[in-house]
Amino acid sequence: xxxxxxxxxxxxxxxxxxxxxxxxxxxxxxxxxxxxxxxxxxxxxxxxxxxxxxxxxxxxxxxxxxxxxxxxxxxxxxxxxxxxxxxxxxxxxxxxxxxxxxxxxxxxxxxxxxxxxxxxxxxxxxxxxxxxxxxxxx
Amino acid sequence: xxxxxxxxxxxxxxxxxxxxxxxxxxxxxxxxxxxxxxxxxxxxxxxxxxxxxxxxxxxxxxxxxxxxxxxxxxxxxxxxxxxxxxxxxxxxxxxxxxxxxxxxxxxxxxxxxxxxxxxxxxxxxxxxxxxxxxxxxx
DNA sequence: CCGCTATTTTATAATAATTCTAATTTAGGC
DNA sequence: GCCTAAATTAGAATTATTATAAAATAGCGG
Ligand SMILES: [Mn+2]
Ligand SMILES: [Mn+2]
Ligand SMILES: [Zn+2]
Ligand SMILES: [Zn+2]
Numbered sequence: 536x537x538x539x540x541x542x543x544x545x546x547x548x549x550x551x552x553x554x555x556x557x558x559x560x561x562x563x564x565x566x567x568x569x570x571x572x573x574x575x576x577x578x579x580x581x582x583x584x585x586x587x588x589x590x591x592x593x594x595x596x597x598x599x600x601x602x603x604x605x606x607x608x609x610x611x612x613x614x615x616x617x618x619x620x621x622x623x624x625x626x627x628x629x630x631x632x633x634x635x636x637x638x639x640x641x642x643x644x645x646x647x648x649x650x651x652x653x654x655x656x657x658x659x660x661x662x663x664x665x666x667x668x669x670x671x672x673x
Numbered sequence: 674x675x676x677x678x679x680x681x682x683x684x685x686x687x688x689x690x691x692x693x694x695x696x697x698x699x700x701x702x703x704x705x706x707x708x709x710x711x712x713x714x715x716x717x718x719x720x721x722x723x724x725x726x727x728x729x730x731x732x733x734x735x736x737x738x739x740x741x742x743x744x745x746x747x748x749x750x751x752x753x754x755x756x757x758x759x760x761x762x763x764x765x766x767x768x769x770x771x772x773x774x775x776x777x778x779x780x781x782x783x784x785x786x787x788x789x790x791x792x793x794x795x796x797x798x799x800x801x802x803x804x805x806x807x808x809x810x811x
Numbered sequence: 812c813c814g815c816t817a818t819t820t821t822a823t824a825a826t827a828a829t830t831c832t833a834a835t836t837t838a839g840g841c
Numbered sequence: 842g843c844c845t846a847a848a849t850t851a852g853a854a855t856t857a858t859t860a861t862a863a864a865a866t867a868g869c870g871g
């Protein structure tokens with residue numbers, strides 16, 4: 536719990552041309568150094584930061600989530616039409632979505648086989664295929 | 674363009690235990706009687722109603738979209754984390770999503786084959802599998 | 812180190828989408 | 842037609858997010 540844990544985060548930020556400020560480092564630490572399958576909203580990440588004693592404004596959390604996403608460190612996933620979720624897992628993968636709790640669980644891409652995809656219209660290409668498996672009781 | 678076109682809409686509403694009010698009929702007509710692959714938001718449907726001279730408040734458009742969804746006449750799709758989209762196609766199907774324009778296009782389920790889905794966790798079952806194929810230029 | 816400047820952070824206001832509230836209107840059984 | 846429950850509505854409230862503009866700071870050159 537000394538300076539070391541930040542080394543990884545600092546490198547990620549440097550590569551993305553983002554100054555390793557106190558706030559970005561704290562958020563990067565929370566996002567990337569406790570497993571790589573986190574699904575956060577601005578609000579949940581902000582609360583988490585507060586609990587850790589990191590003083591970061593909600594505006595900065597929003598800014599940082601978008602900067603990290605633009606830099607390819609995060610990915611935004613669409614599972615709620617009212618709130619933005621950000622995924623720390625940027626590998627090719629899909630999701631279980633619990634309809635009761637809203638909880639998201641990763642599914643590595645190799646566990647799903649998609650065959651016979653229709654091809655993209657003329658002059659376009661497929662940039663990504665997102666699969667959400669909604670699960671409910673019983 | 675006489676009373677006939679409403680017959681279908683009235684039946685749908687009756688089956689869903691929704692009184693066929695002037696407002697619901699006007700919205701049902703817009704939603705269901707011009708092809709069955711419409712993707713609307715409250716705002717777009719409200720504008721459309723205004724243009725047709727149907728006087729319906731935005732609050733009623735929101736209420737109606739949710740009532741129709743609860744009744745199984747519509748389906749909500751998650752493609753934007755800031756806005757709710759409703760789909761008039763309730764058959765099993767998937768979507769192309771244009772990253773440039775946001776336009777949605779239906780893909781009948783039989784054109785996509787999904788194999789090797791992981792099974793739902795204990796005591797749960799899969800209620801739906803949503804596939805969004807994002808397309809971009811080039 | 813020191814000071815300078817561009818970048819970043821932040822409080823706050825503004826905006827966008829949606830939901831709530833409570834008063835008014837209306838549908839449809841009697 | 843009358844009555845009542847259901848539906849509609851304007852407007853206020855709420856929630857998520859973005860914009861603004863002033864204060865703080867990272868990091869470079871001296
Ligand atoms: Mn994920
Ligand atoms: Mn559709
Ligand atoms: Zn769950
Ligand atoms: Zn398009």
